[in-house]
Amino acid sequence: MxxxxxxxxxxxxxxxxxxxxxxxxxxxxxxxxxxxxxxxxxxxxxxxxxxxxxxxxxxxxxxxxxxxxxxxxxxxxxxxxxxxxxxxxxxxxxxxxxxxxxxxxxxxxxxxxxxxxxxxxxxxxxxxxxxxxxxxxxxxxxxxxxxxxxxxxxxxxxxxxxxxxxxxxxxxxxxxxxxxxxxxxxxxxxxxxxxxxxxxxxxxxxxxxxxxxxxxxxxxxxxxxxxxxxxxxxxxxxxxxTDWEEYGSDEPEVLVCAYGISSRVCESAVDEAGKAGVQARLVRPKTVFPFPSEPIAKWAEQAKCAVVVEASMGQFVEDVRLAVEGRCPVELVGHAGGNIPAVSEVVARILEMTS
Amino acid sequence: MREEIFLGGLGGQGVLLGGQMMARAGMDAGLNVSWFPIYSPEVRGGSTTCTIVITDGRVGSPICERPETMILMDPVAANTFAPQVAEGGLLVLNSSMIEQPPGHEDCETLWVPANDIAVEIGNERTVNMVMIGAWAGRTSALSIEGIAEALQHMLPERHHKHMPANIAALERGAEIGAESRQPGG
Structure with missing residues (x-):
């Protein structure tokens, strides 16, 4: 090409x-x-x-x-x-x-x-x-x-x-x-x-x-x-x-995981959470099979918790949990049926998890 | 800078093309942009909206919960969407069709008699251009020349004969927008 x-x-x-x-x-x-x-x-x-x-x-x-x-x-x-x-x-x-x-x-x-x-x-x-x-x-x-x-x-x-x-x-x-x-x-x-x-x-x-x-x-x-x-x-x-992109703080309290359109929502949410005083890092898989477990495990070690955002009732979250292997609690922000998670909702969950 | 603009109206009013034109103008000005539509299945007359982000940073979410600007062209769109405009935001409303001021108290409103102006210009299909021109005149976020150039790119050649009417509509709108600016604002 x-x-x-x-x-x-x-x-x-x-x-x-x-x-x-x-x-x-x-x-x-x-x-x-x-x-x-x-x-x-x-x-x-x-x-x-x-x-x-x-x-x-x-x-x-x-x-x-x-x-x-x-x-x-x-x-x-x-x-x-x-x-x-x-x-x-x-x-x-x-x-x-x-x-x-x-x-x-x-x-x-x-x-x-x-x-x-x-x-x-x-x-x-x-x-x-x-x-x-x-x-x-x-x-x-x-x-x-x-x-x-x-x-x-x-x-x-x-x-x-x-x-x-x-x-x-x-x-x-x-x-x-x-x-x-x-x-x-x-x-x-x-x-x-x-x-x-x-x-x-x-x-x-x-x-x-x-x-x-x-x-x-x-x-x-x-x-x-x-x-x-x-x-x-x-x-x-x-x-x-295996490919992924990371966005946000190098010293995160919260790891945010999302792919596709939800990861766009999360980019904005990471920025908003930063303004509200909570440092977050987004790990955004560009491939989900093979799955980028390594960066997720690495940041889960450091973060207090992980917030997973997807426009489903909880599918991608399972691969994140397998990568996190219990290093920190994993929370899902999910929607279904044509609705996708909103920036405000993701920010609210990030703040709630760190309060 | 980051502009989040929501356009709403009826299918046939040029909501989608108008939004595409604004985003394309932003791209041509070297900015990052996105255009995201939601519309009903009707060919004409259904609820039609699109959201545009124009920014010198990352676009992030192409969907905006509380857009800073809403350009609304018919009463149903006004009643449905105006309350979602951001606090301190701007409503650009088509006064030819919308009578009651919608929205909430903490926003500015720019009334534009877009259908009347389009009829004066001699092309009723330029309502969207009048509305978008008014926004551009008010905010100076994009130049009228840039918007017109973007339209020229997006229109199939067989419609280029309508460019003069569209440019006239943009300019008339821009005058109304510019006049509405508060002194020193």
């Missing part, structure tokens, strides 16, 4: 995501419409053909993820995007892709749930991303941007990550990030890498043995071998791509 050729534009998170994908070499898109992410397929339908790509609206999310499976098996850079109920429908296909050791990128612009829910912002698919992705010992590598710029950059990078670890990689955001507009330094489109990857199916003449893409391993030991390979890649990913 050429950093020097970026152009500054004022665009929505959805558009930034779509353009990030094309900058990441994506040339195949399969999906099914659902609010609040429809601007992504809309953009792709207009612009993928311009770079020689294929946009196809599937008849359902189940079909879409299996088209992604097929394109990935053929060595293509491929993606799908959806929102919560649609990602639920893709679970089986994702598990098959993990089992077949295939890369793809998916974006989840999370909306209120459970069920059909509503089109408001939510972070209640944290478990779906980090524990879900279907049955078996597999997960999606999960990136959590908190701005329009990061939606663009993380989506572009997600294709590299998916390829490197041969695993589906999810960009996990929400309805606010999808619809809001911010300045974004947009990367130019790049070519898709050649599709004749070592594992890919497709025409090959007599140059190599034929490849088989498959997630069925009848022999127990062979199936365990696949699992060990997958786990080894997750271990490598934890070493190589």
């Amino acid at each position: 050429s950093e020097t050729q970026r152009t500054r534009e004022f665009i929505t998170g959805n558009e930034a995501t779509a353009r990030g994908a094309i900058a990441g070499g994506c040339r195949y898109f399969f999906g099914y419409p659902i609010t609040p992410q429809n601007k992504i397929p809309e953009y792709m339908s207009a612009h993928l053909p311009e770079v020689g790509g294929v946009f196809l609206q599937a008849e359902s999310e189940v079909a879409a993820i299996n088209m992604v499976y097929g394109a990935s098996a053929a060595g293509a850079r491929v993606m799908t995007t959806s929102s919560s109920p649609g990602i639920s429908l893709m679970q089986e296909g994702l598990s098959y892709m993990i089992g077949s050791e295939l890369p793809c990128v998916l974006v989840n612009m999370v909306r209120g749930g459970p069920g059909l829910g509503n089109i408001g912002p939510a972070q209640s698919d944290y478990w779906l991303a980090t524990r879900g992705c279907g049955h078996g010992d597999g997960q999606c590598i999960t990136l959590t941007p908190n701005s329009v710029q990061e939606l663009h950059d993380f989506t572009a990078r997600a294709f590299e990550i998916a390829d490197r670890y041969r695993n589906p990689t999810m960009v996990l955001a929400d309805a606010i990030l999808a619809n809001m507009m911010e300045p974004c330094d947009v990367l130019p489109p790049t070519e898709m890498p050649p599709a004749d990857r070592p594992y890919a199916v497709g025409p090959h003449g007599q140059e190599r043995e034929r490849n088989i893409v498959n997630s069925l391993w009848v022999d127990f030991d062979e199936m365990e071998e696949v699992n060990l390979r997958i786990q080894e890649r997750y271990r490598q990913a934890a070493e190589e791509i």
Whole structure:
């Protein structure tokens, strides 16, 4: 990706995501419409053909993820995007892709749930991303941007990550990030890498043995071998791509943990708490699988307490508790159903915890 | 500096485009900005709002609980949102449609007959420009030229013929805003 050729534009998170994908070499898109992410397929339908790509609206999310499976098996850079109920429908296909050791990128612009829910912002698919992705010992590598710029950059990078670890990689955001507009330094489109990857199916003449893409391993030991390979890649990913940002005081009384849109609320809350005389430090994961346990453990050692803020009734908080390992009390400020925690509420909890 | 501005009105009044234009003008002036919309599913006439942050620091939360400025264009938006304006904040109200002063006692109010001015200018769709011009004239947070330039960027070329009416609306609004400034304020 050429950093020097970026152009500054004022665009929505959805558009930034779509353009990030094309900058990441994506040339195949399969999906099914659902609010609040429809601007992504809309953009792709207009612009993928311009770079020689294929946009196809599937008849359902189940079909879409299996088209992604097929394109990935053929060595293509491929993606799908959806929102919560649609990602639920893709679970089986994702598990098959993990089992077949295939890369793809998916974006989840999370909306209120459970069920059909509503089109408001939510972070209640944290478990779906980090524990879900279907049955078996597999997960999606999960990136959590908190701005329009990061939606663009993380989506572009997600294709590299998916390829490197041969695993589906999810960009996990929400309805606010999808619809809001911010300045974004947009990367130019790049070519898709050649599709004749070592594992890919497709025409090959007599140059190599034929490849088989498959997630069925009848022999127990062979199936365990696949699992060990997958786990080894997750271990490598934890070493190589775990990422986070910190903001606020170097001598915090309170550790604040949040990702995505909630971390934007928390930036303001950390500033406000400082004005009210309480020093706080925000640790904001940019990846949640792999999870940045180390900085959370480090600051939990020093802080009196941790406040976890998320637009769900308590999912991300569990990973924070696992990282904190009892070093300090962990409190949740959570909302659901389209509501997100307010700055004043987070500040009030920070002050309450230190009083 | 940090400006938190909330725009509210009816779908079709140009709330969303107006807000985008303000944020874009802030970006072009080298500032950090965000624009965050909430609107109902109706194509025309539904409740429509957006929140803009313009700052030389980090934007942080793009959602504001108590915005310092509210630009409200219809009575329903005025009744619903005006009480949330920050203490000591500014309400810019469309007096062509809003009759009762809403909000609370500890805020300033700038009345702008935006529909009447838009009709005078000869383009009823410039109500949002009159309102935003009034805000800019009052606060000088963004220049009228910068806002007009941002609009030119955002409008599809087929609508560029409407630029003169939009600029006229911005300028008329700015005059009202500038006149409303308190001496020494």
